[in-house]
Amino acid sequence: MDIILEGIRQAFILLVTFDPEVMGITWFSLKVSGTATFISLFIGMSVGTVVALTQFPGRKFVVSLINTGMALPPVVVGLFVTIFLWRNGPLGFLEILYTPAAMILAQAVIATPIVMGISLAAMQQLPKKLRLQILALGATRLQMVRILIREARLPLLAAVMAGFGGVISEVGASIMVGGNIKGYTRVLTTATVMETSRGNFDIAIALGIILLLFAYMINLVLTYVQQRERPR
Amino acid sequence: MKKILEAKNLKVIRGGSLLVDVPGLEIFEGDTLSLIGPNGAGKTTLLQALSYLMKPSAGAILFRGQAVGTEQRILEYRRRLAMVFQEPLLFDTTVFGNVVSGLKIRGTGGAEARRIVEAQLERFGISHLWDRSAKTLSGGEAQRASLARAFAVSPEILFLDEPFAALDPPTRESIVTVLEKVLAETKTTTIMATHDRNEALRLSNRIAVMEAGRIAQIDRPAVIMNRPVDEFVASFVGTETILEGEVRGVNETALMVRVNESEIEVVGKGKPGERVVLFIRPENVTLSIPDGNVKTSARNVFRGRIGRIVPLGLFHRVEISCGFPLVAYVTTHALEDLALKEGMEVTASVKATAIHVIRKSIP
Amino acid sequence: MKRDFASIIMFALLAILFVFPATTAAQPAQKNVILATTTSTQDSGLLDVLLPIFEKKTGYFVKTIAVGSGQAMAMGAKGEADVLLVHSPAAEKKFMADGNGVERRLVMHNDYIILGPPADPAKIKGMKMASEAFKKIAATGSIFMSRGDNSGTNAKEKDIWKAAGVKVEGEKWYQQTGLGMGQTLAVAAEKKTYTLADRGTYLALKKNLGLDILVEGDGILLNIYHVIEVNPKKWPKANFAGGKAFGDFMVSKETQDIIKTFGVDKFGSPLFFPDAGKKEEALGQ
Numbered sequence: 001m002d003i004i005l006e007g008i009r010q011a012f013i014l015l016v017t018f019d020p021e022v023m024g025i026t027w028f029s030l031k032v033s034g035t036a037t038f039i040s041l042f043i044g045m046s047v048g049t050v051v052a053l054t055q056f057p058g059r060k061f062v063v064s065l066i067n068t069g070m071a072l073p074p075v076v077v078g079l080f081v082t083i084f085l086w087r088n089g090p091l092g093f094l095e096i097l098y099t100p101a102a103m104i105l106a107q108a109v110i111a112t113p114i115v116m117g118i119s120l121a122a123m124q125q126l127p128k129k130l131r132l133q134i135l136a137l138g139a140t141r142l143q144m145v146r147i148l149i150r151e152a153r154l155p156l157l158a159a160v161m162a163g164f165g166g167v168i169s170e171v172g173a174s175i176m177v178g179g180n181i182k183g184y185t186r187v188l189t190t191a192t193v194m195e196t197s198r199g200n201f202d203i204a205i206a207l208g209i210i211l212l213l214f215a216y217m218i219n220l221v222l223t224y225v226q227q228r229e230r231p232r
Numbered sequence: 233m234k235k236i237l238e239a240k241n242l243k244v245i246r247g248g249s250l251l252v253d254v255p256g257l258e259i260f261e262g263d264t265l266s267l268i269g270p271n272g273a274g275k276t277t278l279l280q281a282l283s284y285l286m287k288p289s290a291g292a293i294l295f296r297g298q299a300v301g302t303e304q305r306i307l308e309y310r311r312r313l314a315m316v317f318q319e320p321l322l323f324d325t326t327v328f329g330n331v332v333s334g335l336k337i338r339g340t341g342g343a344e345a346r347r348i349v350e351a352q353l354e355r356f357g358i359s360h361l362w363d364r365s366a367k368t369l370s371g372g373e374a375q376r377a378s379l380a381r382a383f384a385v386s387p388e389i390l391f392l393d394e395p396f397a398a399l400d401p402p403t404r405e406s407i408v409t410v411l412e413k414v415l416a417e418t419k420t421t422t423i424m425a426t427h428d429r430n431e432a433l434r435l436s437n438r439i440a441v442m443e444a445g446r447i448a449q450i451d452r453p454a455v456i457m458n459r460p461v462d463e464f465v466a467s468f469v470g471t472e473t474i475l476e477g478e479v480r481g482v483n484e485t486a487l488m489v490r491v492n493e494s495e496i497e498v499v500g501k502g503k504p505g506e507r508v509v510l511f512i513r514p515e516n517v518t519l520s521i522p523d524g525n526v527k528t529s530a531r532n533v534f535r536g537r538i539g540r541i542v543p544l545g546l547f548h549r550v551e552i553s554c555g556f557p558l559v560a561y562v563t564t565h566a567l568e569d570l571a572l573k574e575g576m577e578v579t580a581s582v583k584a585t586a587i588h589v590i591r592k593s594i595p
Numbered sequence: 596m597k598r599d600f601a602s603i604i605m606f607a608l609l610a611i612l613f614v615f616p617a618t619t620a621a622q623p624a625q626k627n628v629i630l631a632t633t634t635s636t637q638d639s640g641l642l643d644v645l646l647p648i649f650e651k652k653t654g655y656f657v658k659t660i661a662v663g664s665g666q667a668m669a670m671g672a673k674g675e676a677d678v679l680l681v682h683s684p685a686a687e688k689k690f691m692a693d694g695n696g697v698e699r700r701l702v703m704h705n706d707y708i709i710l711g712p713p714a715d716p717a718k719i720k721g722m723k724m725a726s727e728a729f730k731k732i733a734a735t736g737s738i739f740m741s742r743g744d745n746s747g748t749n750a751k752e753k754d755i756w757k758a759a760g761v762k763v764e765g766e767k768w769y770q771q772t773g774l775g776m777g778q779t780l781a782v783a784a785e786k787k788t789y790t791l792a793d794r795g796t797y798l799a800l801k802k803n804l805g806l807d808i809l810v811e812g813d814g815i816l817l818n819i820y821h822v823i824e825v826n827p828k829k830w831p832k833a834n835f836a837g838g839k840a841f842g843d844f845m846v847s848k849e850t851q852d853i854i855k856t857f858g859v860d861k862f863g864s865p866l867f868f869p870d871a872g873k874k875e876e877a878l879g880q
Contacts, residue, residue: 086675087832098629098658132285133321137334138311151324179660197777198638198799
């Protein structure tokens with residue numbers, strides 16, 4: 001118990017004094033997960049919207065694929081991305097294993113189905129007749145999609161937050177493809193694992209607190225979105 | 233009057249079923265056409281086909297003589313019409329943001345857009361709600377906003393798909409009144425699908441009765457009501473007598489309404505010169521043999537000749553021509569008692585209190 | 596329409612711009628040296644001191660991948676690492692025999708210690724021979740926490756069981772974590788079991804553990820570190836030049852001096868003993 005309390009005390013000192021190593025790891029984590037989320041936003045939201053709004057043969061199958069993708073275990077993604085990026089693997093020529101690029105790639109693969117699935121649900125929840133009303137107002141296809149996205153902006157924001165939440169807290173894939181190299185591919189989660197195994201509980205707890213803060217903020221946004229009323 | 237919209241050999245087939253089959257339909261500028269019919273008759277489908285929100289499986293739609301077929305034409309056409317649905321379908325923004333959306337889509341912005349929006353809000357009585365979130369509006373307010381949004385783009389044709397069906401009667405009444413006024417002002421060509429016969433009568437100059445995707449009859453309201461072309465139309469519009477007339481005189485309790493050459497007394501309020509529509513329920517029509525001494529307390533006694541007699545189970549539907557078309561329900565018993573036959577002379581009477589009158593503002 | 600295209604292009608540009616800063620300075624391949632080593636080596640903190648010196652001196656960028664000795668050698672055998680710093684002599688010899696490595700050089704050693712709860716139910720405290728101590732643990736059925744991950748520590752542990760003539764597979768008192776040294780120590784401390792650990796990791800975590808050193812000093816407990824360059828003839832993609840430079844660096848006099856004093860200020864005794872140039876058999880005594 002004293003270890004924990006002492007750790008918490010040290011952690012606060014690290015945080016309040018903006019310890020450079022902790023801040024560096026935090027900022028890097030944000031960059032990596034932020035970029036991965038951005039990519040997943042792009043791909044996930046566009047594909048999710050298209051699938052939601054169009055009818056095509058095999059649509060049900062595609063939807064179930066997306067939903068399965070949402071439940072992909074991150075560590076499995078990490079394993080497959082690692083195998084692909086090995087020097088002797090199919091994408092070895094890219095030489096990005098153990099670099100931030102590999103981490104962004106793995107995290108994007110993890111986040112994209114999440115963003116895609118929730119975007120799909122968000123767009124599908126819009127009243128079917130709304131599309132007709134927008135077309136009746138004289139909108140082009142593209143204008144209609146933009147208006148629909150704006151209408152679903154809050155659930156879509158939730159999709160992005162969920163994607164971000166999924167990757168900022170992910171550790172298995174990040175260790176495998178990144179290697180947890182100091183100052184280069186070390187992020188909040190991988191550093192927490194390492195510092196714990198080293199016995200540096202103060203740093204581990206400090207990093208853990210930061211991760212909790214992120215989780216809390218994401219939760220705030222999601223709750224707000226969830227509790228809002230739908231327009232008539 | 234100019235022809236504004238025409239449908240030729242219009243067919244809509246979905247999932248193997250023929251939903252709409254209209255060989256020809258012409259709509260003229262200034263028309264207010266109501267589509268009435270039971271659920272599944274194809275009213276909504278026809279509406280969506282005419283506005284090209286749904287692509288017809290066969291046939292052509294001509295707007296002011298030009299066929300609407302290519303992508304470009306469809307968009308141009310859509311930008312000259314407006315549609316209001318049963319649900320307001322407002323966007324998640326302010327009332328102002330909603331009403332201006334049609335203009336923004338057309339690239340109109342700034343001060344001019346603001347001017348137009350303010351005028352429409354004023355027109356529909358919701359100026360005070362301009363910056364309220366659409367989510368917080370009541371049903372009536374929301375539908376007014378939807379209408380304002382439609383009129384903001386100055387549509388050449390207004391399509392309405394059962395726009396008042398989801399509102400409670402008092403709200404409905406006030407919105408219909410507003411719409412009536414706006415339509416009279418703008419003389420916008422309107423095509424409206426509705427369940428409500430009273431609305432159809434009140435707002436339209438032509439009614440189309442639809443059955444299984446076809447237009448069974450399309451004509452002026454009085455004709456449809458009084459001269460249904462077949463059993464279906466008859467049973468759908470109801471077998472009540474519906475008469476158009478003009479108020480000739482008024483006293484404290486009643487109106488004297490002139491229908492064709494006859495004068496009918498009706499309990500109600502009105503002003504001389506007003507055009508009205510009278511509803512006479514067939515059960516309230518009493519028949520008697522002209523020479524009989526049946527005394528009734530009815531003021532309205534008319535002599536006429538029996539037209540068709542149609543048995544309808546518990547009673548008979550008797551058509552009478554007495555200066556205007558009148559329908560009475562007579563029990564089998566009474567029928568035999570009076571030995572009523574087609575072609576016979578007969579006296580029909582109706583209590584002034586049993587006649588329903590509404591004002592009509594569309595000529 | 597045009598505005599829509601513009602926003603799509605802007606999105607794409609932003610995506611690209613975002614990616615670049617995050618990947619910082621993308622190093623050309625030859626500059627990277629992938630060093631596969633063990634968790635205990637990394638946890639000791641020695642590499643945090645040595646690597647910056649190496650990188651500054653040679654311009655190479657070392658990517659330290661800390662896994663168990665077993666996995667490190669597996670990586671080397673697949674050509675996915677350039678140089679290994681491991682401590683599992685028997686497995687290393689096989690690695691060399693398979694032609695996976697070019698040169699195997701002795702770098703340093705430290706020792707393993709047998710740890711256990713202060714209560715010491717098997718009464719092994721102070722024993723001189725590790726194998727005898729293990730025999731007693733088995734005899735009393737006291738719980739032993741093994742890493743069970745084919746690491747150097749795990750290999751050494753298995754050697755001692757063999758020397759003691761004890762079969763451990765399937766025994767209820769023999770538990771395996773499959774985790775690194777630090778975590779295994781944490782589990783052993785929590786459950787108050789016996790375990791085998793390298794002195795370096797123990798010293799680093801001692802203050803939080805509550806486990807005592809019960810047996811030390813036996814020759815079999817020596818933990819010897821070698822540096823091995825991966826064979827470029829077998830794996831042309833391996834950065835042989837970089838691997839060799841690292842190997843040379845580890846056995847250089849300056850580095851050996853640093854190793855000699857590493858940990859003294861923090862723990863009172865050095866964590867490693869430099870051995871470059873010596874013969875393996877001469878160690879310990």
